[in-house]
Amino acid sequence: MxxxxxxxxxxxxxxxxxxxxxxxxxxxxxxxxxxxxxxxxxxxxxxxxxxxxxxxxxxxxxxxxxxxxxxxxxxxxxxxxxxxxxxxxxxxxxxxxxxxxxxxxxxxxxxxxxxxxxxxxxxxxxxxxxxxxxxxxxxxxxxxxxxxxxxxxxxxxxxxxxxxxxxxxxxxxxxxxxxxxxxxxxxxxxxxxxxxALPFLTEDESMWNFFVPELRRRLSELEASATTADRVRAALHERLPAGESSINAIAAQLMLSPRTLQRQLQAEGTSYQAVLSDTREKLARRYLADHSLPTSQVAYLLAYDDTNSFYRAFRRWTGLTPEAARTGNRLTPA
Missing domain, CATH: 3.90.1520 (H-NOX domain)
Incomplete structure (x- = not known):
């Protein structure tokens, strides 16, 4: 940001x-x-x-x-x-x-x-x-x-x-x-x-529906001033826990074609894969700092197909396993 x-x-x-x-x-x-x-x-x-x-x-x-x-x-x-x-x-x-x-x-x-x-x-x-x-x-x-x-x-x-x-x-x-x-x-x-999960006694879905169009408009104006990489990171924060990590899914959310998205990222000196990897690494460090989250759930929240894929990625980023990083207090932001 x-x-x-x-x-x-x-x-x-x-x-x-x-x-x-x-x-x-x-x-x-x-x-x-x-x-x-x-x-x-x-x-x-x-x-x-x-x-x-x-x-x-x-x-x-x-x-x-x-x-x-x-x-x-x-x-x-x-x-x-x-x-x-x-x-x-x-x-x-x-x-x-x-x-x-x-x-x-x-x-x-x-x-x-x-x-x-x-x-x-x-x-x-x-x-x-x-x-x-x-x-x-x-x-x-x-x-x-x-x-x-x-x-x-x-x-x-x-x-x-x-x-x-x-x-x-x-x-x-x-x-x-x-x-x-x-x-x-x-x-x-x-x-x-x-x-x-406790119910909010203030629940009012009609009031939420009244507010949300204006909030979305203001958010769109803010995002328009952000870099493409910023917008991709924001979309990944939302989509990764839902299991979506593909450029097609993120491009669709940003209302761009995958080719246009990649071209805009290249103009900023980066790529979709680089932004995805960087976002996953930063999120992994934050999630692992919460010891109540098992490693398998961290892998799930980062949209990895299986825990082994997350292990390989984390070792590539840090040279450590997630457990070793937790034990050695090696989770400072990248």
Missing amino acids: ASKQSFTLDPGTRALLHDLGISVARVLRRAQLPAGFFAHGAVTMATEEYYRFWGALDAEAADPDLAARIGRTLSAEAFNPPIFAALCSANLRTAADRIATFKPLIGPVGLDVASGPTGLTIAIHWPEGPPPPPLLVSGELAFWVALARIGTRHEVIPTRVAMRHAPQPSAETTSYFGTRIRESETDAVTFSAEDA
């Missing part, structure tokens, strides 16, 4: 800061953003501005438990349209899939959603370049817990919460999540299969 892209920061953020007792003006001043940033409704931010905003919010609050406070304070009124629309889903599993599709409209965050018998894992990945502010990471994890609780009206407790740079444990944050945040190679939250 290119850092030059812009993302929408909804005016609901101003209401959230008010509810938290944090001065919007002081946060904007710290972030070196215009004082009237929210004066005309939704605003767009580049990745660097988005990171500065969250870093400034953290500094202004000076509260190590701010992510937990954000989670407890969040309400549907503070959600962006894609998130509000996702509340209309049948359950958390469906909402996660829908949010993953439209998340690029909201911020420089990508989501990998893995669902299976062991539960629902939502892994977060960030653009290349400077790391995101810690509050943005922990706030994203707190959001998913809040969404599950708002939708189901149950005190849903994740089975695992993990960050690459986990904060020092605190009673308040552990109380909010129901478990401590663990150190890991990936930023992710996992819910049990039972909790992921």
